[in-house]
Amino acid sequence: MARLVMKFGGTSVGSVDRIKNVAQRVKKEVDAGHEVAVVVSAMSGDTNRLVGLASDVAALHDAREYDVVVSSGEQVTVGLLAMALQDLGVNARSWLGWQIPVKTDTVHGSARIEAIDSADIIARFEDQQVAVCAGFQGIAADNRITTLGRGGSDTSAVALAAALNADRCDIYTDVDGIYTADPRIATKASKLDRITYEEMLELASLGAKVLQTRSVEMAMKHQVKLQVLSSFEDLPGTLVVDEEDIVEQQVVSGVTYTRDEAKVTLQQVNDTPGVAAKVFGALADAHVNVDMIVQNVSEDGKATDLTFTVGRNDLDPALRVLESLKGSVNWKALVPDPDVVKVSIVGMGMRSHAGVAQTMFAALAEKGINIQVISTSEIKVSVLLAEEYTELAVRTLHTAFNLDAA
């Protein structure tokens, strides 16, 4: 007997038939003798409908009222799934965020979970009762409903699994696991049986959209064993686990990419102390996150090129901030370029293998792909390229690191 948390996203509960299908999945685990808590999102499309209503009523709206409106979506799915389970003869009841309760801070719209009281749910496991819990929502100290922000249901599931001391947290989604690369681009990509928290965290923040970064962080912190698997097919998925639970570690586990960044170059900036501090200080004040940074060595000691990336949605605000600095920082030209892609390789094995970055650069060079910016961490190397090379670069690296399926 194990204690499981099963999480189903909006697509998995997007219709009455799919909710009945989820109930069958849950029943299978109950019949196998497991204690089960389910976490569900709103029916796909429902959250967008509710967000649309809120925007139509008032362009600038109170985040507390927004949370009241959008949290109604999960309220519908927990009730329906509890009914569907009962209809199959499974003992089940729904739990809203305020009923459990899932206590959060008061940052409405993107609240953080502070504590989950799991005593009631655990007590009911004794009666083989399935807890059907609303994801994405909680309650603040002032007794008002909060939401965790988009994708927050993954975090709800992991936090609940930690509070329940669950043996595993299964994230059911519309893909059947974590792949060595996006299979739509790298046709030889294969599903990973296991991946470490650290690698998953890098993949999630570098473009893989399967799991929300915060949920992986939380799983790592609380040692919650995660599994990503398909809600439509009955196949094993990918386990996200501790490094020591992986017997044979690849040097590189996956190749990923994101088109969410844009490049900015300040050409011929005065190479005097304090310039970088001024530029990046002003961007930080405007809440623009800067990711990759490279500053060329100046040849004459007087002027240099400063290149960095920001979120593509932040490009316009970033340019406005920079223009406002024109008086205090001098440069020859400000060159924005949104047509870039960040391609990354991720793997725990890099720590003990020399030459990984070198292999990456050589493979790209051989295909004539120019690297614009480089950034590295202990377990990843990212390069910024012209966007048109996205597919070629991903496939080239997938082959270069021996990830192509036989």
Place this chain on the structure above:
Amino acid sequence: MARLVMKFGGTSVGSVDRIKNVAQRVKKEVDAGHEVAVVVSAMSGDTNRLVGLASDVAALHDAREYDVVVSSGEQVTVGLLAMALQDLGVNARSWLGWQIPVKTDTVHGSARIEAIDSADIIARFEDQQVAVCAGFQGIAADNRITTLGRGGSDTSAVALAAALNADRCDIYTDVDGIYTADPRIATKASKLDRITYEEMLELASLGAKVLQTRSVEMAMKHQVKLQVLSSFEDLPGTLVVDEEDIVEQQVVSGVTYTRDEAKVTLQQVNDTPGVAAKVFGALADAHVNVDMIVQNVSEDGKATDLTFTVGRNDLDPALRVLESLKGSVNWKALVPDPDVVKVSIVGMGMRSHAGVAQTMFAALAEKGINIQVISTSEIKVSVLLAEEYTELAVRTLHTAFNLDAA
């Protein structure tokens, strides 16, 4: 300065534009210096959508989960209306049933309100804050959401008005008041300025659909002054008040009708003691409510005709119950007739005026309308007629009691 409860039904909040219109109405009262609590229903159509989802998931469903699903409708409207008010510069916040809290019994799907804690809402009136409260919902002692059943938002509004000790409870709806008869039938019907609780109660239970019976009972019990008025036009409505607040009392205040009943006749029943007890006892055991009853005097002391009415939806179950009695109660024929209408006249003045029933019967007789069953109370007379006479009977009585507008 007055303290007001304003209640808006599903049609009044059926779209974003209508919600904005409601916000304007509320702002007007706030600008006039009043303390305002608003009670809203779900957007029209939304409750039906949610009920449909629940039925599609499971034909027989847990009433507790049903309440979780359908109560999400008002959750959306309170959030949206609070936003719309804030957008007009009005201080407002939403309150769900469990937040106020509106404490109810545990009869899910048709719960009764037991207590409302209004302290928080009253405290916030000091800051000119409008309380936007979800109608139709409450919370039971086990911390689960309950609903009051269809039309329960009227009851929510009246109960809140009582708890707030409000000066008036305004029920905004899609008609502009209580009429002397259905204006679609009696073109000379006119709107009443005032009506007593007792008359309104009779009208509500005899077919007038404007107010829910329970809400009128509660208003009478707690002496809440009710007003029924249009949410679309800016006109005074009808006040429902104590008898002493009405200066000039009509003998008959209104004529109403309902097609919701069906007639059953047991012909030539044995006229022996205990037969009626057997028949009506068996119907009561099957939860079939019997309304009007008439038993003819038997001519020979041996057999008689027993006629009564049941809800039209209860006709089939009633007939099955009666067939099952065939062994212990003897009759010659069992004759069901669903094609009947109950037409009623209601008025406080009847208590002091003799001959009202006589005037009614004479007027109907003059038009050749045969009366099948009669029932009376202190302030109403109801007659059962063949359904085809509905319009003629209503118009005839409207004229006979001098209700036709000049």
